[in-house]
Amino acid sequence: MHDYQKDTEFMNHVGHIIEHPRFQKLEDIVQHQHSTRYEHSINVAYTSYKIAKRFGWDAKSTARGGVLHDFFYYDWRVTKFNKSHAWVHPRIAVRNAKKLVDLNKKEEDIILKHMWGATVAFPRYKESYIVTMVDKYWAIKEAATPYRQKWAKRKFFNRKQLQSHGR
Template identity: 75%
Template sequence: MKSYKKDKEYMSLVGPLIDHPRFQKLDGIVQHHHSTRLEHSINVSYTSYKIAKRLGWDAKSTARGGLLHDFFYYDWRTTKFNKGHAWVHPRIAVRNARKVTTLNKREEDIILKHMWGATIAPPRYKEGYIVTMVDKYWAVREASRPLKKWFKKPIAYSRKLLGSHHH
């Protein structure tokens, strides 16, 4: 079982959102080449939640905003939005989130500003900075999954070669 599922407090905050049929549709959408949008959203949400909780900040809003930050269904690489995707998709995510839950101001700001860096307006709340940075962390980590496997193979292969050439 995934560690986030064992975290009763976290699941009490976002479990119903994760289980929602509209949110489950994200499981069929590739996010960063080697993850689904559902996996990515949960990764960002749970990591951000743990950081906010450790800092004594608003962990509930951080968990919910992090979970819903990429709540959209199109593939941004193949749509007309692709140039304005960083600005457009957070607004679509807020609209989709409002269809399944009521958002507070902090959650809404987290979703709208999570692309800060690619967009101009910085987060209004400190929790938004957590989600913004954690989102970048997971994007890189998920996109580089195959590299991890690739790097392990040459090391094992070189050890085998070196081992066989020692006299």
Template identity: 75%
Template sequence: MKRYQDDKEFMDLVGHLIQHPRFQRLDDITHHHYSTRMKHSINVAYSSYRLAKRFGWDAKSTARGGLLHDFFYYDWRDTKFSKSHAWIHPRVAVRNANKLTTLNRKEKDIILKHMWGATLAPPRYKESYIVTLMDKYWAVKEASYPMRQRLKRRKIFHRKELGSHNQ
């Protein structure tokens, strides 16, 4: 996948948000054990943006909503938040996002409904479904990082082992 920084159109839409000091604070917060909340948010935003663009949908709202979908600072594993996190954090994210920029209705829906499945209200817009799916994809990819690294090392070792038997 093309690096998001090299995508001028994407950066024109959200680069100013990524560079904002409040958003940059997310880079200090661990998210899904092996990523930061900032990296996760950028991954979700960029992959969602590319899909929306491919389908001819609203890529701008998708990028902005995807970027700001997890814009909160608390540790969700803290016991006072853990049971209600799926319901609370989208509302906190919208409130924090509104301090950075003006959100349109679609962007608000993307942020508020990205936990659909864990929450009841379904997304209103097709772009919200993209972000919901990309959020789950990146959560699994980020959380499974150590397992994927072990498998990669095992494959490399196995190839070397097979190569020595063929000689």
């Protein structure tokens, strides 16, 4: 069982979304080379939720917006749009999310503005900034997974290696 599944408050906010068959389809879609869109969305949602809760901000909207921020089904690496993926996919995610749940203004802003930096639309709420930054963190972490694993196996700056190189 994952940590997020043990967090009853988090699961009360988003468990019904995570368990919905439409959301479950995200398990079959690769997101950042070494994660699925399902895993990525939950990682972003749970990390963002914990930060918002720590600051005493709107943890529920943060969790819901975070879990739905990438709620689309196409492979963004191969689909070409007249406008960039960074601009298009949040709008598709909001449209898909509204088929599952009623969104409040903050949740909608979180989803629509989570690509701030790649787009020019500034987030309106502090919770939107949390999801934006946490999304970037998880994207990098997930994409770098094999490199981190490879790095962890190497023994850099081992004393014997340094001594054998005359250092």
